[in-house]
Amino acid sequence: xxxxxxxVVGIGEVPTGKYPDRSELDAALTxxxxxxxxxxxxxxxxxxxxxxGALASRHFNVDLVFSRLCEELGMNRxxxxxxxxxxxxxxxxxxxxxxxxxxxxxxxxxxLCVHSDAVGSLPKQAGIDLFATTGVSEEWxxxxxxxxxxxxxxxxxRYMHETGTTEEELAAVCVALRKxxxxxxxxxxxxxxxVEEVMAxxxxxxxxxxxxxxxxxxxxxxxxxxxxxxxxxxxxSPVFVRGHGSLVTHYTLxxxxxxxxxxxxxxxxxxxxxxxxxxxxxxLAQIYDAYPVWPLMSLDGLGLCRGARAGxxxxxxxxxxxxxxxxxxxxxxxxxxxxxxxxxxxxxVEAFRQLMGKAGERQVAGLVNAVETASGGTWMDSHVTxxxxxxx
Amino acid sequence: MTTQTRPLPQPSAWSAPFWQAARNxxxxxxxxTACGEKIMYPRRFCPNCLSEALEFVPAKGTGEIYTLTTxxxxxxxxxxxxxxxxxxxxxxxxxxxxxxxxxxxxxxxxRIGDRVTVDFVAVEGSDTVLPVFRLAEGRQ
Numbered sequence: 001x002x003x004x005x006x007x008v009v010g011i012g013e014v015p016t017g018k019y020p021d022r023s024e025l026d027a028a029l030t031x032x033x034x035x036x037x038x039x040x041x042x043x044x045x046x047x048x049x050x051x052x053g054a055l056a057s058r059h060f061n062v063d064l065v066f067s068r069l070c071e072e073l074g075m076n077r078x079x080x081x082x083x084x085x086x087x088x089x090x091x092x093x094x095x096x097x098x099x100x101x102x103x104x105x106x107x108x109x110x111x112l113c114v115h116s117d118a119v120g121s122l123p124k125q126a127g128i129d130l131f132a133t134t135g136v137s138e139e140w141x142x143x144x145x146x147x148x149x150x151x152x153x154x155x156x157x158r159y160m161h162e163t164g165t166t167e168e169e170l171a172a173v174c175v176a177l178r179k180x181x182x183x184x185x186x187x188x189x190x191x192x193x194x195v196e197e198v199m200a201x202x203x204x205x206x207x208x209x210x211x212x213x214x215x216x217x218x219x220x221x222x223x224x225x226x227x228x229x230x231x232x233x234x235x236x237s238p239v240f241v242r243g244h245g246s247l248v249t250h251y252t253l254x255x256x257x258x259x260x261x262x263x264x265x266x267x268x269x270x271x272x273x274x275x276x277x278x279x280x281x282x283x284l285a286q287i288y289d290a291y292p293v294w295p296l297m298s299l300d301g302l303g304l305c306r307g308a309r310a311g312x313x314x315x316x317x318x319x320x321x322x323x324x325x326x327x328x329x330x331x332x333x334x335x336x337x338x339x340x341x342x343x344x345x346x347x348x349v350e351a352f353r354q355l356m357g358k359a360g361e362r363q364v365a366g367l368v369n370a371v372e373t374a375s376g377g378t379w380m381d382s383h384v385t386x387x388x389x390x391x392x
Numbered sequence: 393m394t395t396q397t398r399p400l401p402q403p404s405a406w407s408a409p410f411w412q413a414a415r416n417x418x419x420x421x422x423x424x425t426a427c428g429e430k431i432m433y434p435r436r437f438c439p440n441c442l443s444e445a446l447e448f449v450p451a452k453g454t455g456e457i458y459t460l461t462t463x464x465x466x467x468x469x470x471x472x473x474x475x476x477x478x479x480x481x482x483x484x485x486x487x488x489x490x491x492x493x494x495x496x497x498x499x500x501x502x503r504i505g506d507r508v509t510v511d512f513v514a515v516e517g518s519d520t521v522l523p524v525f526r527l528a529e530g531r532q
Binding site: 204206 | 458
């Protein structure tokens with residue numbers, strides 16, 4: 001078990017959806033201001049900003065690299081470093097690990113992590129084509145028509161083949177996420193959804209149907225990581241970063257040799273060991289989704305289904321409101337919306353929100369320990385992070 | 393709306409022999425003469441031992457489907473007219489994997505584990521020849 005060095009003390013988020021009139025900068029600043037105020041801090045209390053990468057606008061991405069947020073947030077001549085961290089969908093877990101490392105090394109005390117993007121406002125085909133380049137080899141895969149929905153479909157087929165998971169169980173993942181999203185005012189999709197409706201939606205890439213493919217959205221979120229020793233003086237509900245495990249398994253999906261598991265078993269073992277917290281003590285699973293297969297595969301790797309098959313576990317309602325293991329209570333990318341790199345950030349920020357006791361109508365009662373997962377590109381890496389209301 | 397053509401491979405200095413072989417209807421993979429590693433797709437040096445002593449050797453052109461999907465809608469630009477098409481990861485009998493399309497008789501009914509054999513298709517309006525796969529005899 002590792003001695004805890006870092007804690008999250010403030011969060012901010014803007015609603016996810018299609019907001020063509022809301023600029024990425026506006027959303028970023030709104031989320032940052034909310035996080036700083038949530039922590040009860042001022043702009044000059046922040047010593048490092050770690051912006052994520054933004055995909056829709058090259059201009060905004062360059063602004064993030066070149067300290068625009070520092071200036072807009074009133075941190076000129078007090079901020080020590082502005083440095084972009086980018087690992088696609090895995091930026092959430094990765095940026096938290098980088099912030100924790102800077103704090104543990106004594107190089108920072110208050111780190112502001114922020115994402116903002118507007119991939120939802122791209123024309124539909126531009127969105128498809130953009131995500132057909134994120135982890136897809138131009139030379140070895142794109143010429144065959146590879147794309148992000150196919151990534152989800154290829155993994156789903158192999159996972160179903162090896163585990164016996166059914167199409168109805170995949171649909172049940174979408175339904176459980178929707179039930180949580182209906183309680184989340186920041187979610188893009190908040191109308192009821194049934195397994196039958198998912199099964200009746202248009203086939204996109206077998207076996208994935210339209211309602212099993214995420215929708216691109218605009219969004220922004222921010223959080224502040226502080227030294228663990230300072231955390232209780234800043235916040236009365238700090239979230240301690242207890243353990244992290246990760247493994248990069250591939251760049252191109254076609255080189256992956258264990259597509260039904262990826263690196264989640266290895267990442268989970270490492271994270272549980274570092275945290276000194278095992279699967280039996282996890283009360284909330286904030287699982288990176290994007291397509292229904294990934295939560296199932298992650299639940300398997302994390303050992304959270306008490307011996308049941310993940311598909312059967314989810315279909316029985318165990319991860320939905322009222323179930324034994326609340327999962328991705330913001331609704332995930334399938335219901336809150338996929339904001340690019342921010343899909344994972346929203347999953348992570350929801351973990352903080354729940355552990356801080358600020359999740360409103362969807363608050364999980366008596367929560368102490370949660371697990372968060374993430375993966376980037378074509379599920380190139382498997383990240384597992386353990387978070388707790390208690391430090392070690 | 394502009395019609396975009398499908399993306400074509402832009403060979404690198406070390407992958408050019410692969411695409412030249414494909415134009416000659418031959419599927420080749422790399423072999424490391426230092427450690428014996430078999431490599432696909434072509435690399436600058438051996439990912440096992442970092443030796444640059446790589447050679448291209450003919451593959452048998454046979455293997456099995458590791459996973460697959462039939463794209464029915466929402467394809468990337470340039471693939472609209474090909475719908476539905478079958479995208480697959482093939483595990484060659486040499487043990488290496490590659491992405492490709494399943495084409496020909498029975499392609500839409502192909503399943504994981506099916507045996508496949510390489511074939512070659514010229515992409516119209518280019519000098520690119522893509523290795524693709526057909527279901528082996530007896531599984532059509």
